[in-house]
Amino acid sequence: MGIQKDKVRFNVGGRIFEMTATTLANAGRNSMFGAMFDESWNFVADNSTKHFIDRNPDCFIVLLDLLRSSELYVPENILEKLLYREALYYGLLDHVRTAKWGPFDGNRLTLSRSIKGQSPGDGTAIRGGPDGGCCIAHGSMVQLGTDSALP
Template sequence: MMGINGDLVRFNVGGKRFKTTATTLANAGHNSFFAALFNENWDLQPAIGEEIFIDRSHICSAILLDLLRTGELHILPNVPEAR
């Protein structure tokens, strides 16, 4: 699977690198973007260890990953979307 080495998943979101686990991403649910990445019918197979590039805000992505890890939403006041 793309960007996946064992349970470790690597992302490059808006130029910032993230590492997480497939287990954490599974917390997004079966109808999520992350579930689609692991779908066998989506034939995207880059080299082993290659990062998955996502063209989105890295600030929001850090918040999303934290939510998936902890089950709690914590938005810092300096995040523009929170204002």
């Protein structure tokens, strides 16, 4: 077994992380890590240099695991809002969304379940989804949203 020459070390918020440049390349060219490996950035990937990032280390380990496995596991002690903020900083928000909800399907809506009920008789139709989302149609006007966003 040979020595890995593409090992990279980061100090994130005081915690040391080691990973391969190949793992970081999974982030893509539009991420912060993609920018670091761009030829014009002069990034040196060696074992002796730690690159400091003043961010949340608990979120970093979740995002690093996502780059390694393409799966998202968020521990109970990390708020999703905090993870999304950190993912946005690193340019990994699309990776988080894809891992959580699947690949983007061209904005096609699918009905997950209908809740049957009596219509007021004026052409209004209401459908609710199990995740709290709903749709209200009245004539040619349609409103989509969560139960807190609709009247």
